[in-house]
Amino acid sequence: MQFRPQGVCSQMINVELDGDTIKSVQFVGGCAGNTQGVARLVEGMNVDEAIARIEGIQCGFKPTSCPDQLAKALRMAKAQEN
Numbered sequence: 001m002q003f004r005p006q007g008v009c010s011q012m013i014n015v016e017l018d019g020d021t022i023k024s025v026q027f028v029g030g031c032a033g034n035t036q037g038v039a040r041l042v043e044g045m046n047v048d049e050a051i052a053r054i055e056g057i058q059c060g061f062k063p064t065s066c067p068d069q070l071a072k073a074l075r076m077a078k079a080q081e082n
Contacts, residue, residue: 001080003073007064010035015070015077020047022074030066038067047078 003013010030016023022042027035042050051071059065 001077005069007062008066008069010066013070013073015073017077017081035066047074
């Protein structure tokens with residue numbers, strides 16, 4: 001599933017689930033080290049656990065962040081799976 005984030009530097013987040021498990025995450029754009037790190041940390045994790053850990057994180061003075069946008073992408077991907 002492709003998700004177009006809002007209010008952050010990354011332009012796209014690609015998410016693949018295997019049931020309730022995050023199979024892969026790829027950010028397009030954004031701070032490469034941070035986005036690659038977040039993507040690797042959540043791979044293999046339960047979707048709900050990942051959302052609980054990263055939802056609401058802010059980037060500086062922005063009301064959102066790449067991890068927060070990933071939480072939104074995961075919610076959307078989970079809804080599409082069901």
